[in-house]
Amino acid sequence: xxxxxxxxxxxRLILRQPRMRRFLQRALFPDRDExxxxxxxxxxxxxxxEFGYWRSARLAANSQxxxxxxxxxxxxxxxxxxxxxxxxxxxxxxxxxxNMARLAPLYAGLxxxxxxPNPATFRRLERTAAFYDCMTPVNCALSDEVRTLKxxxxxxxxxxxxxxxxxxxxxxxxxxxxxxIEAKPLDSFLDGHDxxxxxxxxxxxxxxxxxxxxxxxxxxxxRALYIDMFEPDARAAILAQLAAAGLTPLDAATLEPFGSxxxxxxxxxxxxxxxxx
Numbered sequence: 593x594x595x596x597x598x599x600x601x602x603x604r605l606i607l608r609q610p611r612m613r614r615f616l617q618r619a620l621f622p623d624r625d626e627x628x629x630x631x632x633x634x635x636x637x638x639x640x641x642e643f644g645y646w647r648s649a650r651l652a653a654n655s656q657x658x659x660x661x662x663x664x665x666x667x668x669x670x671x672x673x674x675x676x677x678x679x680x681x682x683x684x685x686x687x688x689x690x691n692m693a694r695l696a697p698l699y700a701g702l703x704x705x706x707x708x709p710n711p712a713t714f715r716r717l718e719r720t721a722a723f724y725d726c727m728t729p730v731n732c733a734l735s736d737e738v739r740t741l742k743x744x745x746x747x748x749x750x751x752x753x754x755x756x757x758x759x760x761x762x763x764x765x766x767x768x769x770x771x772x773i774e775a776k777p778l779d780s781f782l783d784g785h786d787x788x789x790x791x792x793x794x795x796x797x798x799x800x801x802x803x804x805x806x807x808x809x810x811x812x813x814x815r816a817l818y819i820d821m822f823e824p825d826a827r828a829a830i831l832a833q834l835a836a837a838g839l840t841p842l843d844a845a846t847l848e849p850f851g852s853x854x855x856x857x858x859x860x861x862x863x864x865x866x867x868x869x
Contacts, residue, residue, distance in 0.1 A: 632663025675701040677785040682793035686720035693724035709733035713749040733775035736803035753795035777804030799826035809837040819857040
């Protein structure tokens with residue numbers, strides 16, 4: 593109630609009073625043009641005349657979701673087309689999945705498979721999925737084979753991570769509170785899915801998740817892949833699998849060729865179907 597009253601007063605007494613608004617903006621903020629970054633795009637905005645964009649860019653710079661997820665989600669959403677399947681490996685509560693599922697009215701036959709291993713987080717993912725008919729949540733860890741993974745938690749759900757020979761707990765994890773989670777290869781879920789867009793955010797287990805989708809990659813059913821960070825020793829194996837699948841790796845932040853300093857991969861196969869979609 594107080595927030596609604598505050599919003600009404602701002603709208604009525606400031607936003608609808610251009611002289612008052614201009615006075616406050618001139619009093620509170622410098623009059624200068626700045627290059628700002630908003631949702632991954634660089635803009636020239638005046639701190640008074642484009643105050644909304646200028647302020648949003650400053651807020652986004654201090655928000656992990658707005659800075660590190662939304663720009664890449666926007667890029668990935670642009671690759672959707674009718675009949676595609678979006679695979680969200682490490683869905684958490686479904687930020688990526690829900691935003692891809694929102695596109696279903698525009699792209700007939702679009703499907704979303706959302707994988708989240710943490711049972712508590714999965715309960716929230718299920719509630720998210722209830723809003724979208726095309727979204728299927730799966731409470732399962734993904735790996736290179738059927739096995740049991742020892743996972744560690746943190747203070748926030750986004751750092752739920754496997755403990756394997758290729759990854760280890762970090763300062764973000766509660767090392768003394770491991771849990772065991774059953775894992776399956778991704779290929780066991782992908783029969784009948786022939787145009788796959790895949791996002792992998794699995795806290796150091798990226799190589800194993802890709803190995804578990806070897807058949808889908810080999811059959812060139814994966815059209816695009818986004819990887820949010822990866823272990824340095826997995827780099828060669830990941831790039832080799834992408835090359836074998838005909839996927840071109842790009843630096844997701846710049847869309848330039850993937851280089852030695854790149855951290856996030858956006859890999860795309862430029863086939864005839866994609867070009868004509």
